[in-house]
Amino acid sequence: MLEMKPLRAIVLVLVVVVGQxxxxxxxxxxxxxxxxxxxxxxxxxxxxxxxxxxxxxxxxxxxxxxxRIHKTKFAGVNVEMGANWVEGVNGDEMNPIWTMANGTGGLNLRTFRSDFDNLARNTYKQEGGLYEEKLVEKIIKRTDEVEESGSKLAGTLHHSGQQDMSVMAMQRLNDHMPNGPSTPVDMVVDYYQHDFEFAEPPRVTSLQNTQPLPTFDNFGDDVYFVGDQRGFxxxxxxxxxxxxxxxxxxxxxxxxxxxxxxxxxxxxxxxxxxxxxxxxxxxxxxxxxxxxxxxxxxxxxxxxxxxxxxxxxxxxxxxxDMAVYTKIFLKFPKRFWPEGPGTEFFLYASERRGYYPVWQQFEKQYPGSDMLLVTVTDDESRRIEQQPDNQTMAEAVEVLRKMFPGKDVPEATEILVPRWWSNRFFKGSFSNWxxxxxxxxxxxxxxxxxxxxxxxxxxxxxxxxxxxxxxxxxxxxxxxxxxxxxxxxxxxxxxxxxx
Structure with a gap:
């Protein structure tokens, strides 16, 4: 009987495993x-x-x-809560997503090339009114020169990454705002150039991995907004x-x-x-x-x-890093913002970096929708995800009233705030370099x-x-x-x- 005990124990274990x-x-x-x-x-x-x-x-x-590619109904149209653009189009190589969305893939989604060339004439002061176009142009031009210099520097760094640095460190090496962007207009241009793409600020983003960025280097500089009701x-x-x-x-x-x-x-x-x-x-x-x-x-x-x-x-x-990128949609009873060529995107220059900074209107994508999109990222995303939507709506409308002091800016009637960071199945929007x-x-x-x-x-x-x-x-x-x-x-x- 004693000799059978080990065998009996093994059988019991097997029963437990098989039962499981x-x-x-x-x-x-x-x-x-x-x-x-x-x-x-x-x-x-x-x-x-x-x-x-x-x-x-x-x-x-x-x-x-x-x-994280997900459409939802808002203000009578389907909008994208997550990924919204095909990024990297019209280059030497074909972006496989572009092939499927608008090429030989046969989906023929409604897409719109995003034109960011007119931001200099669409940058608003903290207390309202536009900055002088030449001033903003000068800041953007200097930022572009520093980016180009950064790309050249990145190409000389050892491939191991041990000489890598933050984008901000590169800016300082180029004597470009050595203490970081300080004025509201400097900050919003810097935000548009970096955070709007990577969802995190230059101080944490890799120079070597982002300048030049392989997506645009290989697939082309153009980005196309997907505005199709079938969804991205x-x-x-x-x-x-x-x-x-x-x-x-x-x-x-x-x-x-x-x-x-x-x-x-x-x-x-x-x-x-x-x-x-x-x-x-x-x-x-x-x-x-x-x-x-x-x-x-x-x-x-x-x-x-x-x-x-x-x-x-x-x-x-x-x-x-898992970054957070939040696209906040607002519906209004009427339009009060500029429309027409060269007005799709506009910036709000706050002394608080990243405070409701990048805006987009949709006269082409969603005609007659009376809808705006404002993008926030990082700490602002986390803050906004944790507050009630009516508070976010009030903050956004207050910003718009500051931007357009001479206009009758009504209360927004609807708001959509995606919460990718709070969602336990995602915990953010995308990884950063x-x-x-x-x-x-x-x-x-x-x-x-x-x-x-x-x-x-x-x-x-x-x-x-x-x-x-x-x-x-x-x-x-x-x-x-x-x-x-x-x-x-x-x-x-x-x-x-x-x-």
């Missing part, structure tokens, strides 16, 4: 689990389907696909429908492999496979998992990894840990922060997994930082 996965006993389970149905997760799924890996399941926390997310659906089952009448995705409202809370990985536990107490088993959750989510405790991720992986995740990183750090953040693979815009070395970065990252990460699953080439080599 009883729901899986009758099925082999999918070969791959994709966590997240944003652009990178959907892109990764398409790439795997192309090589015959179709035994997968996509677990999406929200009730839709698209992630139709690009994600376009990718998804190429491999997920779709209802022929409605066009809705009805593939049982896509599971919406399924919140992943735990990923267990072993030498032989993975199990993924969800908030509704279901467990999925697979050979591999590819995690496309945002960088912001990876920096929180939403998804627990067991065993804990190795320290090199955790450090790489925490080394990057940190100081001192290079290909090595991107290799680390993209690198698999055992059978756990990672993708997302934050894993794209050249295009992080952009929709095309998310799309291309999905393909790249899927290829790393395919190499292992199909060719048994599972070793992922990370070259040294100085190699």
């Amino acid at each position: 996965y009883a729901s899986l006993a009758s099925a082999a389970g999918p070969k791959v689990i994709i966590v997240g149905a944003g652009m990178s997760g959907i892109s990764a799924g398409k790439r795997m389907a192309e090589v015959g890996i179709t035994d997968f399941v996509i677990l999406e926390a929200t009730d839709r696909i698209g992630g 997310e139709s690009v994600v659906y376009h990718v998804a429908r190429q491999y997920l089952k779709t209802d022929s009448k409605s066009g809705n995705i009805v593939d049982p492999r896509l599971k919406l409202n399924t919140v992943v809370r735990e990923i267990n990985y072993f030498p032989s496979g993975v199990t993924v536990g969800t908030e509704d107490n279901k467990v999925y088993r697979a050979d591999y998992v590819i995690v496309s959750a945002s960088l912001g989510v990876l920096q929180t405790g939403l998804i627990r990894f067991k065993p804990q991720l190795p320290s090199w992986k955790i450090v790489s995740i925490y080394q990057f 940190p100081i001192g990183v290079n290909r090595y750090e991107y290799d680390l953040i993209r690198a698999p840990v055992g059978r756990v693979y990672f993708t997302g815009e934050h894993t794209s070395e050249k295009y992080n922060g952009y929709v095309h970065g998310a799309y291309l990252a999905g393909i790249d990460s899927a290829d790393i997994l395919i190499k292992c699953a199909k060719k048994k080439m599972c070793k992922y080599n990370v070259k040294g930082k100085h190699d």
